Every structure is written in C-alpha cells, then in structure tokens.
Amino acid sequence: MGLDTLTPSSLADARTAVRTAVVRRVRVPLPTRVARAATLVGGLALAGSTFLAWTWTPAFPGDLTVTGYPGGLQVLTLILGAAVAVFALASYGVRGLGWLVPAGATAALRRLALGGFAVTWFTVIAIAVELDGLANLEPGGVVAAVAAAVPLVGAWALPDDTREPGPARELPDAVEILVIAAVLALGLLVFTYGIGTSYGQLFGGFLIAVGFGCAALARAGLARRLTALTARHRSVTTAAAFLAAAAFPFTQSDDRYATVAANILVFATVALGLNVVVGLAGLLDLGYVAFLGVGAYTAALVSGSPASSIHGFQLPFWAAALAGAAAAMLFGVIIGAPTLRLHGDYLAIVTLGFGEIFRITVNNLDGVSGPDVTGGPNGIPNIPDLDILGFDFGAEHVVFGVTLGRFANYYLLLLVVTAIVVLVFRRVGDSRIGRGWVAIREDETAARAMGINTFKLKLMAFALGAALAGLAGTVQAHITYTVVPEQYLFAGPVPPNSAFLLAAVVLGGMGSITGPLLGAALLYLIPAKLEFLQEGQLLAFGVALILLMRFRPEGLVRDRGHEAEFHTEPNVDAKAGV
Structure with a gap:
C-alpha cells in the first residue's frame, strides 16, 4: 500500500489493529502471571536464603553458620537462584534480556529451578547425614528448602513457549572472537573451581549445578548459537581453547x-x-x-x-x-x-x-x-x-612471576x-x-x-x-x-x-x-x-x-x-x- 492510497478510514483501522495487538500482548492469562511471579520471587528468595545460617555448627564442610556471607554449597544455590530470577525476567520480555532465551524461556527455567532445588536439598540431606539429623538445620536451612520448591512449581506451571530460534544478529568478527574468549574464560573458571573443590559434598553439588546449568543453556538455545559462532571461527576457537587450558597452571x-x-x-x-x-x-x-x-x-x-x-x-x-x-x-x-x-x-x-x-x-x-x-x-x-x-x-621454574612445579611442567x-x-x-x-x-x-x-x-x-x-x-x-x-x-x-x-x-x-x-x-x-x-x-x-x-x-x-x-x-x-x- 502506497502513501497515496492511505485514507482516514484505513489509518483508523491500522490504529485499531495495533491497539488490539498490544492489548492481547498485555493480557496474559492470570495463571501464567501467577506462575511467572512465583518463579521470579522464588528465585530471589532462594538466592536470599544463602545469606542466612543453614546450620549451627562448622562441623559441616564449608562452614554454613555465617549469616550474611554465603559459603560452600550456599554459593552454588546463590548462583542458581540468581539465574532463575534473571531468566524469569527474560520470560517477562524485559528489554535487553531477550538474547538469553532465543528458543524460549520456560524449558530453561524448569532446568534451572530443578537444579536449584536439587543442590539445596542435596545440601540439606548432606547436613542431616553428616551431623546425624535434620535437627541440625538452622531456620535459614529450612527457608532455603522451602524457597527452592517455589520456583520449581512456578516454572512447571508456565506454558511451554519453545520455538525455533531465529538467526542471530551478525556481529563484527572482532566482537564474535571476544565472545568466544569470554566463554572460554568462563569455562576455565568453572573447571578451576571444580578441580579445586576441597571436599566431596561440594564437588557433588558442583556437578549438579553445572549439569542443570548446561541443560538450561541448551534449552534456551544459547548452546546452538555458541556452536554456530565457534563453527565460523573454528581455528580461533581451537587456539583459544588451548590457550585457556595453558593458563590453568598460572591460576x-x-x-x-x-x-x-x-x-x-x-x-x-x-x-x-x-x-x-x-x-x-x-x-x-x-x-x-x-x-x-x-x-x-x-x-x-x-x-x-x-x-x-x-x-x-x-x-x-x-x-x-x-x-x-x-x-x-x-x-x-x-x-x-x-x-x-x-x-x-x-x-x-x-x-x-x-x-x-x-x-x-x-x-x-x-x-x-x-x-x-x-x-x-x-x-x-x-x-x-x-x-x-x-x-x-x-625442577621448579618461575614463569611470568608464577612458580611452576613438576606436575605443572608435565601438564603443559x-x-x-x-x-x-x-x-x-x-x-x-x-x-x-x-x-x-x-x-x-x-x-x-x-x-x-x-x-x-x-x-x-x-x-x-x-x-x-x-x-x-x-x-x-x-x-x-x-x-x-x-x-x-x-x-x-x-x-x-x-x-x-x-x-x-x-x-x-x-x-x-x-x-x-x-x-x-x-x-x-x-x-x-x-x-x-x-x-x-x-x-x-x-x-x-x-x-x-x-x-x-x-x-x-x-x-x-x-x-x-x-x-x-x-x-x-x-x-x-x-x-x-x-
């Protein structure tokens, strides 16, 4: 339709159609709104519960007795709770978060909520086993156990919004390479944290958190986009991966x-x-x-x-x-x-x-x-x-101010x-x-x-x-x-x-x-x-x-x-x- 064919009636019809579309977009069914709110509030509550003491004795590894400073397994719960809240905001359509869920938010939210629930209850059960009974839980541990169930219920009550992700926006090569480098740096950080876990319970929680986190990223469609990104820069990705691995002894x-x-x-x-x-x-x-x-x-x-x-x-x-x-x-x-x-x-x-x-x-x-x-x-x-x-x-060698021991040498x-x-x-x-x-x-x-x-x-x-x-x-x-x-x-x-x-x-x-x-x-x-x-x-x-x-x-x-x-x-x- 050209500009010369526009009439007052056609303009009115267009305004009505736009107004109707906006109203339909805003009028989300009540159960969906309640589920979204529960997921968001539950994620925030779960993250907030990590700032409370979960047990009264430091006998449990990680010392979960400190109020206001998460430690040990609480850190994993904090990360998963915050991730649930962020993805819940993305499901609301908050500007700037849409890139997180190109394939839809519901499936990713379910995995993150399930991960938060699993890590929290894994910790609660480990406390009960290690310290001989649930009586060793402080109110903060009870709050965390209850809060972990809220986003889980809310996420499973959300309607499925899985969709085929559209093509990602083309970025300059330098920016794409920076994204790959950032992802590999994050991978190095995760690996370093996992290999450095000082007790079995923390490593068990780490495996649960990483497993559900990776599943959530895959369900959100980010894994596919990252795969496409690395495929376009295959040689750079391989070289960067080995550089990141080579940086491990220096950490x-x-x-x-x-x-x-x-x-x-x-x-x-x-x-x-x-x-x-x-x-x-x-x-x-x-x-x-x-x-x-x-x-x-x-x-x-x-x-x-x-x-x-x-x-x-x-x-x-x-x-x-x-x-x-x-x-x-x-x-x-x-x-x-x-x-x-x-x-x-x-x-x-x-x-x-x-x-x-x-x-x-x-x-x-x-x-x-x-x-x-x-x-x-x-x-x-x-x-x-x-x-x-x-x-x-x-022998030990000092490289870039870092002392590399025998096994670090052989690692390289x-x-x-x-x-x-x-x-x-x-x-x-x-x-x-x-x-x-x-x-x-x-x-x-x-x-x-x-x-x-x-x-x-x-x-x-x-x-x-x-x-x-x-x-x-x-x-x-x-x-x-x-x-x-x-x-x-x-x-x-x-x-x-x-x-x-x-x-x-x-x-x-x-x-x-x-x-x-x-x-x-x-x-x-x-x-x-x-x-x-x-x-x-x-x-x-x-x-x-x-x-x-x-x-x-x-x-x-x-x-x-x-x-x-x-x-x-x-x-x-x-x-x-x-």
Whole structure:
C-alpha cells in the first residue's frame, strides 16, 4: 500500500489493529502471571536464603553458620537462584534480556529451578547425614528448602513457549572472537573451581549445578548459537581453547591440582585416541590400555632408567616419543591384522584377550619366568625426569612471576601432546579416510559394496589409535617415575584402564573431539572427589550412567552422525533447543 492510497478510514483501522495487538500482548492469562511471579520471587528468595545460617555448627564442610556471607554449597544455590530470577525476567520480555532465551524461556527455567532445588536439598540431606539429623538445620536451612520448591512449581506451571530460534544478529568478527574468549574464560573458571573443590559434598553439588546449568543453556538455545559462532571461527576457537587450558597452571598457587590436571590429560589424550577406533571406525576395542602400556614401557627402556634392561642407553625425548608411538603402532598392526576380520562381540573378546596377554607378558618378563626385559611385577622404576633443550621438567621454574612445579611442567607438555592428537584426529576425520571410517561404522556391508577396502581402513584406524596411545604413554612413564603391569588393567579402581577409557568415549560423545576430553575429565574426577560415598561410589556411578544413556544416548557432546542414529523423530533439535 502506497502513501497515496492511505485514507482516514484505513489509518483508523491500522490504529485499531495495533491497539488490539498490544492489548492481547498485555493480557496474559492470570495463571501464567501467577506462575511467572512465583518463579521470579522464588528465585530471589532462594538466592536470599544463602545469606542466612543453614546450620549451627562448622562441623559441616564449608562452614554454613555465617549469616550474611554465603559459603560452600550456599554459593552454588546463590548462583542458581540468581539465574532463575534473571531468566524469569527474560520470560517477562524485559528489554535487553531477550538474547538469553532465543528458543524460549520456560524449558530453561524448569532446568534451572530443578537444579536449584536439587543442590539445596542435596545440601540439606548432606547436613542431616553428616551431623546425624535434620535437627541440625538452622531456620535459614529450612527457608532455603522451602524457597527452592517455589520456583520449581512456578516454572512447571508456565506454558511451554519453545520455538525455533531465529538467526542471530551478525556481529563484527572482532566482537564474535571476544565472545568466544569470554566463554572460554568462563569455562576455565568453572573447571578451576571444580578441580579445586576441597571436599566431596561440594564437588557433588558442583556437578549438579553445572549439569542443570548446561541443560538450561541448551534449552534456551544459547548452546546452538555458541556452536554456530565457534563453527565460523573454528581455528580461533581451537587456539583459544588451548590457550585457556595453558593458563590453568598460572591460576594455581601450588602443584596440588596440577597433578590432577596432568593425570586427566593423560586419560583424555588416550581416550581421544580410542575415539578414532570406536567413535570413527566403530570398532569395539576392550584392550586399548595395552597400547598405552607399550608406549610407556618403550619410553622407560630407552630413557636412561637405572633399572632398564638396556643399560647405558638413553634417547632424547623426541626420539623416545617416536619410538613409543612406533612400537604401539607395530603392536596395533600385529594384533589387528589377524583379528579385524571379526565383527562386533567377537572382536571385543579378542581385543580384551590382547589386553590381558600384554599385562601377563610384561609381568613374566622378569628374568625368572622369562627374559629380563620389563622387570616383572616390580616394573621399571626410577625413570628420570625429562630435560628438553635445557628445560628440566622435574625442577621448579618461575614463569611470568608464577612458580611452576613438576606436575605443572608435565601438564603443559601433555597439552602439546593433546594438541597434536586433536590435530591428527581433526585432519584424519575430515579426510577421505575418515569418511570411509564413518561409512564402515554406519554399515560395513554397504561400505564394502561401494568399493571401500574395509579391512585396510580398519587396520589403519587400529594402528593410528594405537600410535596415539603410545605417544601419551611415553609422557605418562616420566610423570609416574615408574611403569608396572598393574597400571594397565581392563578394569580397576583408578583410571586409565580400558573400561574407563571406553566409558569416557561413550559418555563424552563418540566421534567428537571435545566429548572424550570432557568424559575423561569427569570420569577421573568423580572417583577422586566423591570419596565420601565410599561403597556407594559405584552405585552412584551406575545410576548416573543409566540416566545419561536414557536422556542423552549420543553422549554429552553430540556428533551429527550419532545424533541422527539415536534420534529418528523430526525436528528433535527444535524440541531439545540444541
């Protein structure tokens, strides 16, 4: 309609239509208004309750007896309560908060409210168990327990407003890179807080809070937008992620948590190598930890240990690393060549047997039951620290005014190894060989019918995965000072072992890069942090596995191929908000 066609009657009709639309927008049904108010007020009340004392005695870890200063688990409740209030304001349509909920606010509010309720009641129950009874709660704890239920009820009473998020507004490249850097800095802060939790109850609450927080961000549609942002700046994101990880030792005052971080990186790097075999090629390998052992024993033999059977022989680290990777690759070819014609459970049984054969063999090469090569049950001790270009990894060094201890040094070295593994995984996964592996994983018969040499590609996957594990093993040998057969079990109380490695790949997300890294970090930290559960650790771990497989069968980080495999209904992403 042009300006010359406007008449007084048409203008009046337009004003009436606008007025009607505004009235309809303002006239929200009463139950919805009550639910929104309950969610907002409940979130504020929950956050406010953390400034009250929850118990009368400091015997409970974190000292929740201080009024006016949240501590311990109260901090997590405060964060979740404040997040509920902010997202409730976003559901009201407050100007400036719409970017928080591009896919709708209700689903995100429900997850945040449920997280606040879970953390609060987890704390209340922990107080009752630790101090022998609910009588140890102060009025502030009772207020928090009641306040936690208010936003939960309000959020579930809200109507579902899930929608397909529209395209995000284009921002200058510099601004988008700053957003990515801010997100990675936040991730470093969260990781540092989690790894630095000083008692099991706080780590348990941390897991609950992070789990529900990430679910809320996904339901709000922010995860999808962040994924699109990082996809546009893939190289920058990868480099920034490693820079953020490299900054971790500089946030620590001692080597205590650098030790944990270094062990996590060993576990994560090996899990990423296993992801080549399981995630890309679809080969179930239950003896993968043996390749880690091959690399570790090779490095121990050629690194100048006094207990090494190769006396007076020491290679520089780069040569020892290549020797460990090559030896593991050779073993991968030797084991894979006669066994990779098997499929499914039969292949899994054979690889499980290989893992046990490796452990028994190195246990018997002690000079009594067999040749003196590996030292038998005593292993190869006294492996010297690395010295690369004059940099002694066993000594403390001051860098940028921060003292880096032994484990911080090895953590940074492992970060370089992890970067190499990630680079190899990404380049191979995007190559013709990687696409052939995915085709074999999806349907080997169809891949063979299309002319793919499935045996050759499976053998390449087996060899490459073994080489990556061997590379990580060369660093592990120097970190632990010694290698013994008991480190390379199929299943054991301490990772890495084959069962935990496979669990890290499956839970993290097969076929993805960040999935196994995240899965390995969680599976290493959970047994170490939840010692207060004692015999209940395995029970809690089993329940977590069941829930994750039920609600997130494709893993924590989704791979597109597995997502299509596990979800067959249309528009599942729109429903999930990710």
